[in-house]
Amino acid sequence: MKEKQKRIHFIGGGQMAEAMIRAILANRVVTANQITVSDVVAERNSYLNKTFGVVASEKQEEAIKQADIIVIGVRPQDDLDTVGNLIKKGSQPDATVVSIVAGVTIEKLEKIIAKDIAIIRVIPNTLTDTGFGYSGAALNALATKHQVDDFLNGFGKVLYVEENLIDIFTGFGVAGPNYIYYFIESFADAGVLAGLSREQAWMLTLENMQGAVEMLKQTNKHPRALLDINNSAGGVGITALHELNNSDFAAGLQRSVLAAVRRTTALGADK
Numbered sequence: 451m452k453e454k455q456k457r458i459h460f461i462g463g464g465q466m467a468e469a470m471i472r473a474i475l476a477n478r479v480v481t482a483n484q485i486t487v488s489d490v491v492a493e494r495n496s497y498l499n500k501t502f503g504v505v506a507s508e509k510q511e512e513a514i515k516q517a518d519i520i521v522i523g524v525r526p527q528d529d530l531d532t533v534g535n536l537i538k539k540g541s542q543p544d545a546t547v548v549s550i551v552a553g554v555t556i557e558k559l560e561k562i563i564a565k566d567i568a569i570i571r572v573i574p575n576t577l578t579d580t581g582f583g584y585s586g587a588a589l590n591a592l593a594t595k596h597q598v599d600d601f602l603n604g605f606g607k608v609l610y611v612e613e614n615l616i617d618i619f620t621g622f623g624v625a626g627p628n629y630i631y632y633f634i635e636s637f638a639d640a641g642v643l644a645g646l647s648r649e650q651a652w653m654l655t656l657e658n659m660q661g662a663v664e665m666l667k668q669t670n671k672h673p674r675a676l677l678d679i680n681n682s683a684g685g686v687g688i689t690a691l692h693e694l695n696n697s698d699f700a701a702g703l704q705r706s707v708l709a710a711v712r713r714t715t716a717l718g719a720d721k
């Protein structure tokens with residue numbers, strides 16, 4: 451990105467595209483005049499134009515023609531054939547297509563675009579504004595990391611993986627913050643249930659989350675080792691753990707991750 455003023459075009463300007471645009475602008479990977487967006491909903495285009503100063507319009511033939519990177523940001527349920535056709539007809543031969551569509555394979559993307567072009571299947575990080583979080587990326591035979599590395603690092607970190615890991619990366623990694631948000635909500639509620647004010651419970655929850663991650667990083671210990679230190683004989687911690695085990699907590703969480711991975715694959719399957 452730095453060696454050349456690349457142009458990035460987003461097909462679909464929804465929640466994820468917006469988060470990526472906000473981060474790459476904040477991190478100065480590109481400037482607003484290097485970004486174009488086209489959503490089928492006119493109000494989305496005017497919102498993105500007003501908010502970020504990017505050119506956003508329902509018409510996109512010219513933007514596709516000029517783009518170095520074309521991001522497919524629509525949902526798996528949307529009309530991917532129309533999107534593929536637009537790219538097939540309008541893109542430059544040396545453009546790179548980045549698809550963020552959950553579950554849709556490189557093989558399927560190659561079929562719908564139907565021309566020799568670099569394709570990178572990305573499951574984008576959702577912690578875009580924080581500097582934390584990994585996107586997962588898999589390349590087709592014509593693509594190289596170099597084509598997208600600066601762009602992908604502009605909204606978090608990136609791990610290049612074999613494509614057969616991308617659905618797992620989606621249900622476990624990129625959906626990952628969702629499990630944590632839910633844990634945080636449930637844990638804070640437990641504090642309120644026990645008698646703390648909402649504010650006190652919230653404060654303790656966030657401090658504990660951050661501190662626990664820091665302890666794991668600093669000590670390099672397995673969580674079980676830290677649990678052992680915190681659980682005195684016949685005490686409070688082990689009593690709480692006993693009840694948590696009774697609730698099927700670990701297996702329930704693991705089942706929900708496996709369900710998310712299965713759902714990812716199902717979303718990409720032929721309708």
Ligand SMILES: NC(=O)C1=CN([C@@H]2O[C@H](COP(=O)(O)OP(=O)(O)OC[C@H]3O[C@@H](n4cnc5c(N)ncnc54)[C@H](O)[C@@H]3O)[C@@H](O)[C@H]2O)C=CC1
Binds near residue numbers: 489553
């Ligand atoms: N939201 C998230 O946390 C994540 C989303 N994704 C993937 O990103 C993609 C987008 O997800 P969201 O932004 O959440 O969905 P969204 O529904 O907010 O955005 C999709 C946008 O595409 C537009 N659109 C539909 N068909 C179009 C077409 N033919 N041409 C132009 N625009 C079109 C829609 O009007 C909508 O604004 C999905 O494929 C999803 O699997 C991936 C990782 C995380």
Ligand SMILES: O=C(O)[C@@H]1CCC=N1
Binds near residue numbers: 552620624
């Ligand atoms: O729920 C979704 O479809 C997206 C993909 C992974 C996280 N959010």
